[in-house]
Amino acid sequence: MNIEEKIKVNIIEAFQKIYNAEIPEKSIQIQKTRKEFIGDFTVVVFPFLRFSKKSPEQTAEQLGIYLKDNFSEIKEFNVIKGFLNLKFYDSFWLNFLNTTLLEDNYGFVKSNEDSEKIMIEYSSPNTNKPLHLGHIRNNLLGYSIAQILKANGKNVVKVNLVNDRGIHICKSMLAWQKWGNGETPDSTGLKGDKLVGNYYVKFDQEYKKQIADLINKGISAEEAKKQAPLLIEAQNMLLKWERKDADVLELWKKMNAWVYKGFDETYNNLGIDFDKVYYESETYLLGKSIVAEGLKKGVLNKKEDGSVWADLTKDGLDEKLLLRADGTSVYMTQDIGTANQRFAEYNNDKLIYVVGNEQNYHFQVLALVLKKLGFSWADNLFHLSYGMVELPEGKMKSREGTVVDADDLLNEMIETARETSEELGKLDSYSKEEVNNVVKTIALGALKYFMLKVDPKKNMLFNPKESIDFNGNTGPFIQYSYARIKSILNKAKDQKIEKSDCVSSNIKISEKEVNLIKLIFDYPATISEAADNYSPALIANYIYDLAKEFNQFYHDCTILKEPDNDIRNFRLLLSQMIGDIIKSSMSLLGINVPDRM
């Protein structure tokens, strides 16, 4: 039983004994005492007034007396309005620190075969253009949430569903065929995804020219868009692809291979990975038989032209097409199929899709249609809907060239980190290779922390002109705090300062030090809250508080030169514990920490 549960039990007892009343456990609110008051935990007594039939102050006072008498850990209490603040003995916190020092992965819950199994899909790129800032948010979120769920004792399967087919892929293929002159990543020195992306842009440019020509000839804009020869060629290419035309398939495989190589490089640089990769070219036909089944059951309906629909108007939504008149399927059909396949194959308890909030409607429809089709697991789909990354001018638009490229951004961050490190003279004694490693760690830390510290649900702003900060509430600030801790611990070792396995509980410690132990106390609850809410931001905010508090402690207290052995030992162990938590919590965000910086 943890301390908060113990307090709760005692409050219930108190009300039985003092007021002969049964108070519901849910009515008990225990929160951390705010900084401006004395205490560790605060009980809110307002909800109890109808049981005590006394004023808030009187109720709190009587409850406080009872708790202090029955709780050897409580040193004192005070009452302010309807709030009962409980102050614990320092020894309680020191003993608590000792229990955490004994744990291997403090704050983490171990998983076993019976643990909940969660599949999480993220990234899901198209193979016609390179990854950009929006993908970065997606990738970082997906990877981090997977880490957090694992730390919370779940069995996690990370999957990627690559959109490798369709008209948009044919567009870049066609453009390369027409204007590529046989260019390859090798011949140009370009990353494969960049090269292919260039041809996607080229297609669009030429297509627009054709449209303009047609409009000049007096054709309406709408018609021109449909009649442009390039588009018709692309459509023909898609048909050939579907008929498995050898030449088209060969070209498709060749160009996709270039893209995958490029993507792998970017994923690798970002430090994210997957347990399994699905390709749409292999899944796009899934779902058709399920739709046919639904038609039989009368859950879906067929229109005169032969197309199949789900009527969701009674649920406040529209009708949704599932099969075209020619029998070909749409995206929704595929998602019905892949979801079904995944639950069958992996027997997971949950399936999370990390997809932008622009697809909220799609996932709402998906869950509803699956439910109508009678799949019991339809309730276990979860759309982790995250907000857009916006630029100061608004949304990123690939056609207007305002897209922030993932690789470019990463390289810029690394250069900034390098310049800053040089200016500060931090890495003067390092070898070239060490510098490269540290600088990359810092750059990635800055970028990842920047993107993960904001609530996933919210849109966020990224200003390319103001490069991501390294001071204040940032990844490097936290990394720096960690490096400081490492530095002290190393010096302690060099100076042969004794460090035992536990702290003495008889020492006098400062308020800052108690605050730090209290933050350590909060770590496990923070992980489970982050897991419940699928929110790396909760972890990020927690680490920042911890690092900030540590830096104050570091500033105020000497560690190595502390004359009292017990206190020095305590400070060393406290620092070590905080270092361990910074490292482990940062790993939940997919961020590494350097030993020196």
Next chain:
RNA sequence: GGUCCAAUAGCUCAGUUGGAUAGAGCAACAGCCUUCUAAGCUGUGGGUCGCAGGUUCGAAUCCUGCUUGGAUCACCA
């Protein structure tokens, strides 16, 4: 037009089952390195929590309406 989401300091963001005087960082200004890493620490200024009602002991938080911004409502993915 229907549906959904958002709005908190000049800027970027916290504020999680409704709790005490709404917090950080950046930017500005003023301090702190002969002392464990100054990517740090301390201080100052900065708020009608979009607006108006309602619910109650108590509302940035819940409800209703409105304003503003965004997303979406494709035989695109």
